[in-house]
Amino acid sequence: MTNSTGSIVVSLSMSLDGFSAGPDVAVERPMGEGGERLHEWLFQGDADPSGVDTRVAQELSAVTGAVVLGRRTFDVGVGLWQDTPFPVPSFVLTHEVREQQQMKSAAFTFVTDGIGSALRQARAAAVDKDVLVMGGARTAQQAIAAGLADEIQIQLVPVLLGSGVRLFDQLGTEHIELERTRVLGSPHVTHLRFRVRR
């Protein structure tokens, strides 16, 4: 598996009908109503004889040098993680000025001056590794709409959720051309990777 050094990678799980979470995301429902279906593939390692899912998840950990996430993803996730989501510097896009929060593996830094600034700070912290934009959807959309995402990695989950948070939304009406650089299937999910064409 090849991987450009220092890419900004938007990576989320998505249902075939385009949702990256169910409806009504809240602290007690971090993936929204029924949205935990989208992360089941992460916990099926033993049930996937191909080992593809485990390999993709491990690769993501190995190549990620910093993370950017939205404020709501932080709010609903931090209690679950009890740490940063990956053991690397993590930048939270927010409107609220807030002190850096040191966790066991790394720190959360709260960024109030926009997605561009969050990605710049994350890129510096990642050194030669990738920056992972892990969501939520609105944060991913901002990175893509600003033309700052180099790659989009989708774990396409074989389910129609019917409702929830649309991953690709509010992107404007200009076509954004992609090149599909990888497709790997397991019984649980299809891993699709795209390079954003400039």
Next chain:
Amino acid sequence: MTNSTGSIVVSLSMSLDGFSAGPDVAVERPMGEGGERLHEWLFQGDADPSGVDTRVAQELSAVTGAVVLGRRTFDVGVGLWQDTPFPVPSFVLTHEVREQQQMKSAAFTFVTDGIGSALRQARAAAVDKDVLVMGGARTAQQAIAAGLADEIQIQLVPVLLGSGVRLFDQLGTEHIELERTRVLGSPHVTHLRFRVRR
């Protein structure tokens, strides 16, 4: 490539952000504004050394015994096709009672009593071949929501259109579980096939 005999197959091209047509579909814009991008892969045969796209398109022709389409798809398509879209009996879902229309290869039959009736008539006409639900999106949604689609075949086009007609919409809020039965990639498109789990 295996294929169940007599499946009802919803098959459409879709952008990564979930659109099966651009905005403002009309006779002079059958795929909507900019939506023809989604069908480019059909005309790139020579540019795909793998031959995957040609093979999938030929397979679709070979296995299809009848077609179901929506009224708007008929209205915007018939002038382009100058025939039925495939050389097989074609059933148009409409609210308007209308005489059967014989074309060169086969006939259009206009069905006014709903998707279930259109699919029943198409299945009888297809004998042991597949019924292809070719769109538009609303017709595909009705087949899926009614629990009548056996398979969903998506040509996933590597582009974010930003706006248009969402393929998967108005499906209700019950999860519909799928099994991904095929994934084939060409440089132009990713062919994904799913079986609907009952």
